[in-house]
Amino acid sequence: MIVPMLKYTFLVFYKEYDEFLHQMQKLGVLHVVTQDIELSEPTKQKYADLQTLEKTIAWLKKRPAPICRQTIEANTKEIITDLINKQNELEELEFQQESVKKAIQKALPWGNFSAPLIKSITNEGISLNFFGTTKKKFEHIQNRFSTVVQVSETGNQVLFVHINSNGQTNQFDAEPMQLPAESYAELEDKLEAITKQIKTINETLDCYAQNCINQLESEHKNLVQSLQFESILQNTQKKAEDKLMLLEGWVPKSKTLLLNHYLEHEHIVHLWRKARPGDKTPVLLRNNRFSKLFEPIGAMFSLPDYAELDLTVFFAPFFMMFFGFCLGDAGYGLLFLIGGGLYKLKAKTEIKPYLSLIQFLGVATILFGAISGTFFGINLITTELSLTAEIRHLFLNPDKMFNLSLILGGVQIIFGLFIKAANQTKQFGFRYALATCGWLIILIGSICYVMLSATEIIPENKLIIYLILGTGGFLIFFFSDPEVNLFARIGKGIWDVYSTVTGIFGDLLSYIRLFALGLSSAILGFVINDIGLQILGSSKILGPVFFVIFLLLGHTLNILISSLGSFVHPMRLTFVEFYKSAGFSGGGQAYQPFETIDGIEEKTNKYK
Structure with a gap:
């Protein structure tokens, strides 16, 4: 769900403004409203320095950290300058080294002339x-x-x-x-000299990595904090001949208690109001433990707009099911479940949510592997195993799995229309959702009529289907756009019918990919097992050894390839078919409070 936001406006005396900003930063709840302001040259330079610092720190952290007895005493600017020079020198020497090596290969046949x-x-x-x-x-x-x-x-x-x-x-x-310009011996001497220079520079860089990362990170924090304050000052409006400072920002409703206590205690003049249509309100998501695992997947596409519903909690179960459908092997799912659990025992805190996600995906894979009767590439439907003899009739064959993929697609599309109606009601009012309700009446009513009449629960009566189509059609044609006149509504309704009918069939067929990917994964697993059995029978001594090696390599590659497709295609179904059915617009701006660097890092680690 999207956390409700309140917009605050502060009016502070200029002499107290600096202290006010420091207190706001400590509270860490205010998302400052930014304006389109051209950055000053000093600020642009600071951003460039910040980028250089980040690249340098990341580059130094990748280097090994051998014991270095040399101490480096220099300010940050001198360290950065020397590092850049040494990096450039190292690149040049490495280029020369490669050139000399190639020259040596050419000179080698001519000897030491x-x-x-x-x-x-x-x-x-x-x-x-x-x-x-x-x-x-x-x-x-x-x-x-x-x-x-x-x-x-x-x-x-x-x-x-x-x-x-x-x-x-x-x-x-x-x-x-x-004849080469230099002999083999001369080139060897040159290569040795260049290698020594490279070694000396690398030793110096290793010393920088051991001694200066903390200093650079401290400077990075100071620079970020300085830029934060500059950004706040640039987005502050000056009133009453620059004597009063006016600042606007957004605060989550759940975090206003501490802020209000501070404002009342310090007698800060302020106003607050709820978000209005047209406001660029930042978005903060708050979901349960299960749905929160899928927030990074949704963020790959876009955050929802503040005025609409957060779809994370709605697409999470479908994404989980679709992944299991595409991978579709109970053995592979068992590996995900057990492997993720074991890795959790020694994993860092920020990695554990991703491992939990892998475990949930593993559970779905076990479920659909059990439904389709696939275990490490073994087809339990056709394989004569005593363990599965009594339940073999419960497994779904490929034809039934094909139908299941279409059924799941239809369920998600109709579910998306329900969400679309709720979204339209939330943003604009119920009358804007009537056209969507018309489609729900037609789709659900038609499906129910066909199922009930096919099972002879109700008699076949064309009047019923005409009533369903007439009711839904009336809502579609006359409420397609409540703001325009009657003739424009009918025109838009006709276009809506054409685009929706063609779109629904196309979207529904897209879900066949679930069946196709699951089938391909099972076939690859079967082929790996079949080749492995041939290797096993090829030799009494080496056969079993190569059999085990081949199965491990084959199934590992199959898991990697199939898992990639099982992740990408459900994501495509979510972002295209489901989001379109749900009327998702997106484009939300992430809530980014003005706070201390330590607070940002703590929240980042907590989010991960």
């Missing part, structure tokens, strides 16, 4: 020409010319030099090549 010696030989009128060719061709050249000397041989490639002292030009069936 002496460039001065070659130059002196050339000065004596003796020319040295270098070539490369195949081994067979070189044997032919060597038989013809005694002035040819092999330098190296790598596989079928031969490098050789032709010593020419008479000035004659000889033609060889070989590729002319250039």
